[in-house]
Amino acid sequence: MTSQIRYDNNSLYIEGLPATALAEKYGTPLYVYSANQAADNYRLLRDSFDIIDGIRFLYALKANSNPEILKLISALGAGADTVSAGEIFLALRSGFAPESISLAGVGKTDDDLDFALTRNIGTIIAESDEELQVISQRASKIGRTAHVSLRINPDVDARTHPHISTGLKDNKFGINIDRALDSAKVAANLKNVEFAGIHSHIGSQITEVEPFAEAVRSIAEFVDKLGKEGIRVSQIDLGGGIGVRYKNALTHDLIPVENNSEHPIDLRSLSQVIKNGFSSLDCELVMEPGRFVIAESGVLLTRVLYRKESSGRKFVIVDAGMNDMMRHALYSAYHQIAPVELSVGKSVMVDVVGPVCESTDVFAVQREMPEVKRGDLLAILTTGAYGYSLSSNYNSRLKPAEVLVDEDYARVIRDRDTMEDLV
Numbered sequence: 001m002t003s004q005i006r007y008d009n010n011s012l013y014i015e016g017l018p019a020t021a022l023a024e025k026y027g028t029p030l031y032v033y034s035a036n037q038a039a040d041n042y043r044l045l046r047d048s049f050d051i052i053d054g055i056r057f058l059y060a061l062k063a064n065s066n067p068e069i070l071k072l073i074s075a076l077g078a079g080a081d082t083v084s085a086g087e088i089f090l091a092l093r094s095g096f097a098p099e100s101i102s103l104a105g106v107g108k109t110d111d112d113l114d115f116a117l118t119r120n121i122g123t124i125i126a127e128s129d130e131e132l133q134v135i136s137q138r139a140s141k142i143g144r145t146a147h148v149s150l151r152i153n154p155d156v157d158a159r160t161h162p163h164i165s166t167g168l169k170d171n172k173f174g175i176n177i178d179r180a181l182d183s184a185k186v187a188a189n190l191k192n193v194e195f196a197g198i199h200s201h202i203g204s205q206i207t208e209v210e211p212f213a214e215a216v217r218s219i220a221e222f223v224d225k226l227g228k229e230g231i232r233v234s235q236i237d238l239g240g241g242i243g244v245r246y247k248n249a250l251t252h253d254l255i256p257v258e259n260n261s262e263h264p265i266d267l268r269s270l271s272q273v274i275k276n277g278f279s280s281l282d283c284e285l286v287m288e289p290g291r292f293v294i295a296e297s298g299v300l301l302t303r304v305l306y307r308k309e310s311s312g313r314k315f316v317i318v319d320a321g322m323n324d325m326m327r328h329a330l331y332s333a334y335h336q337i338a339p340v341e342l343s344v345g346k347s348v349m350v351d352v353v354g355p356v357c358e359s360t361d362v363f364a365v366q367r368e369m370p371e372v373k374r375g376d377l378l379a380i381l382t383t384g385a386y387g388y389s390l391s392s393n394y395n396s397r398l399k400p401a402e403v404l405v406d407e408d409y410a411r412v413i414r415d416r417d418t419m420e421d422l423v
């Protein structure tokens with residue numbers, strides 16, 4: 001797959017447009033997305049899983065819920081994985097069919113549930129016994145039938161960062177697999193509830209097949225157990241979590257090669273493991289990718305404000321902050337950072353930091369980079385997922401604009417905040 005974000009000679013391009021021109025026209029910090037990169041990634045996923053008949057992909061809105069991005073992804077044929085009434089609203093408004101939408105989340109409010117029920121969304125994923133009862137009560141009150149899947153916690157180590165690991169028994173998510181049979185029996189007999197199936201999401205940014213294989217084995221065993229109890233499972237949802245590469249997104253003779261311990265997940269092996277694991281079950285399969293679809297399509301452009309040195313440590317202070325992109329502040333996530341315009345020069349070891357009044361407002365620590373100066377543009381790569389969607393107005397900073405590029409055409413898909421937005 002060729003990358004839509006790359007250097008052409010010594011200048012960074014997003015599809016057919018130079019990043020420098022985009023930054024000059026729309027200002028910085030600026031999120032820029034490549035429409036074709038998102039489409040390529042979605043198609044790569046779909047094609048890699050084409051050995052599984054009828055598998056459906058529900059795009060996880062939490063990764064990036066810009067309505068124009070959502071329209072693009074719904075047009076590719078995806079369904080939507082949501083976690084709030086707000087996300088259901090956005091999904092419906094962006095062209096996702098109600099029956100293709102699922103609602104997950106460990107703490108859904110009555111309003112979330114009522115919104116989902118009145119919009120006839122496809123599946124509500126219950127995460128506790130108490131929630132099952134509430135879903136039944138709300139559905140009865142409104143006079144609808146809730147199609148409910150049970151999120152089980154298979155106690156699998158996703159071997160990812162602890163903060164994005166969700167499938168261990170001491171995580172807050174889902175119902176422990178050892179107790180889930182009782183919950184399923186309850187779900188199968190609740191008023192105004194149709195038991196749809198089993199859901200599991202073990203974590204995010206998973207780069208090995210084995211954790212998925214373990215989850216598949218646990219779920220298959222569990223579904224078998226349910227069958228023996230006369231409970232039929234029509235759908236298995238394996239959640240999201242397919243990892244992407246964060247290092248060496250850009251390569252060029254004038255930027256350092258990043259020390260690469262990342263092993264990209266082999267999608268073909270993953271699809272084979274899932275197919276084999278569930279081959280004896282007559283169930284529809286669903287996955288909920290977020291990051292894989294949109295991470296690589298996004299780049300955050302930021303301008304160097306200042307450089308300074310303290311106790312021998314060099315800092316590059318940029319105009320983007322943790323309020324714009326908090327993945328590093330939140331879980332030390334790695335993102336490649338590269339100059340938008342390259343020239344021959346020396347490399348230096350720097351910390352790239354933002355202007356926010358927090359010591360965690362950092363994008364890179366002791367990173368070897370080409371030397372930059374005030375006014376230079378930098379690109380923070382692979383920021384399409386969990387970038388803007390995690391942004392805030394902390395320090396009363398204005399949230400950045402978002403621009404979508406499709407070949408030679410760019411358009412603003414979210415305006416930069418104005419001062420009035422702070423009030």
Ligand SMILES: Cc1ncc(COP(=O)(O)O)c(C=O)c1O
Pocket residue numbers: 060062063081104105201203204205239240241242288289290291292385
């Ligand atoms: C239930 C559920 N599904 C899907 C996703 C999407 O995960 P990813 O973006 O890693 O594919 C998440 C992420 O937290 C999730 O919690």
